[in-house]
Amino acid sequence: MSDLLSKFDALAAERAGVLTAGVRDPFAIVMEQVKSPTEAVIDGRDTILLGTYNYMGMTFDPDVIAAGQEALAKFGAGTTGSRVLNGTYQGHKACEEALKDFYGMDHAIVFSTGYLANLGIVSTLAGKGDYIILDADSHASIYDGCYLGNADIVRFKHNSAEDLEKRLRRLPPEAGKLVILEGVYSMLGDIAPLKELVAIAKAHGAMVLVDEAHGMGFFGENGRGVYEAAGVADDVDFVIGTFSKSVGTVGGFCVSNHPKFEILRLVCRPYVFTASLPPAVVACAATSIRKLMHAHDKRARLWDMSRKLHGGLIAQGFRLATATPESAIVSVLMPDQETTVRMWQALLELGVYVNMSRPPATPAGVFLLRCSLCAAHSAEQLEAVLQHFERAAAETGLFRQAAE
Numbered sequence: 001m002s003d004l005l006s007k008f009d010a011l012a013a014e015r016a017g018v019l020t021a022g023v024r025d026p027f028a029i030v031m032e033q034v035k036s037p038t039e040a041v042i043d044g045r046d047t048i049l050l051g052t053y054n055y056m057g058m059t060f061d062p063d064v065i066a067a068g069q070e071a072l073a074k075f076g077a078g079t080t081g082s083r084v085l086n087g088t089y090q091g092h093k094a095c096e097e098a099l100k101d102f103y104g105m106d107h108a109i110v111f112s113t114g115y116l117a118n119l120g121i122v123s124t125l126a127g128k129g130d131y132i133i134l135d136a137d138s139h140a141s142i143y144d145g146c147y148l149g150n151a152d153i154v155r156f157k158h159n160s161a162e163d164l165e166k167r168l169r170r171l172p173p174e175a176g177k178l179v180i181l182e183g184v185y186s187m188l189g190d191i192a193p194l195k196e197l198v199a200i201a202k203a204h205g206a207m208v209l210v211d212e213a214h215g216m217g218f219f220g221e222n223g224r225g226v227y228e229a230a231g232v233a234d235d236v237d238f239v240i241g242t243f244s245k246s247v248g249t250v251g252g253f254c255v256s257n258h259p260k261f262e263i264l265r266l267v268c269r270p271y272v273f274t275a276s277l278p279p280a281v282v283a284c285a286a287t288s289i290r291k292l293m294h295a296h297d298k299r300a301r302l303w304d305m306s307r308k309l310h311g312g313l314i315a316q317g318f319r320l321a322t323a324t325p326e327s328a329i330v331s332v333l334m335p336d337q338e339t340t341v342r343m344w345q346a347l348l349e350l351g352v353y354v355n356m357s358r359p360p361a362t363p364a365g366v367f368l369l370r371c372s373l374c375a376a377h378s379a380e381q382l383e384a385v386l387q388h389f390e391r392a393a394a395e396t397g398l399f400r401q402a403a404e
């Protein structure tokens, strides 16, 4: 019998090598207690959370929790069924209504996760003979949607209007085309030049899908995303999003003004062939989405935090992935895997949790310490974070090494 797991031996050896050097496994963190959107207990220690996607701090919002508790008591723990059979409750419809109001769009479909929303919408929209043209740095769920479907896949250079145009020019003019973009790219925290990219897509007769997972809640006048801030709402055909970031729970969705959109409910396999979200989750999501429509103060605060963290880290000498703060993600560039892990662990021991990111999740083979901000971070927490970064860099000799 050949051992099917042997193909992972090299990865297991690399991981064992890192762990025997005396560091914690960055991918096996356990939150023993969660005290607020910005604080948890890890290894028995109070820790500032600077590596979650809880951008708007909605996880502990009292109205959100109350809505979830009420739905749990009234409708039970789960639906035990697909959205197209017994799994659509009034809460799922109310959640879709909240999304339509939030986005000012005619249609909304809620999926069980954002991953499934991309998997389903991407694979179903573009079929045999159609083309998907996607940014090379697209999220795994977009790539997986491409693999699940039958369209031809064309990648263009990350955020390059010139390359997108070149690729589109080569395609048959009459073929169906879907250009897929993201508002914010979550590894480097950079945003897409949507005005240019969407104009090029439209000039070549393509439909446009924008994943606003990391832009919902705080970009644009109504918090709809980078596409709203860029003023291209009329030219975007589909917006994909998630409840697992600014909304503060779990779930995914696609919204659109396309008059034929609703048919997708019958043909989209990741919608049909999985259980729907529990009633408590959709109740939390609907309440959170409606509150996010009026979250101007939180939005302003989040941007203020992002500017302060970005500016503070630059002043200390860190190399960041973007020259200016472009989103709520501030990514610190690291020289190699070993330094990244040591720096990550030093921060954790000082009481700051950040995300460690490495290839293949990151583009161009870069190692990152990814910081993501929350509107609920206090000025004191931010101050502590900056002090701990400085100390961790001194303990690990980061700048000494960089200067060599």
Ligand code: PMP
Pocket (backbone or CB within 6 Å): 113, 114, 115, 116, 118, 139, 141, 182, 186, 211, 213, 214, 242, 243, 244, 250, 251, 252
């Ligand atoms: N799209 C993007 C750009 C994401 O970053 C993510 C999750 N990190 C998803 C989709 C999937 O969202 P979910 O967590 O709801 O599956």
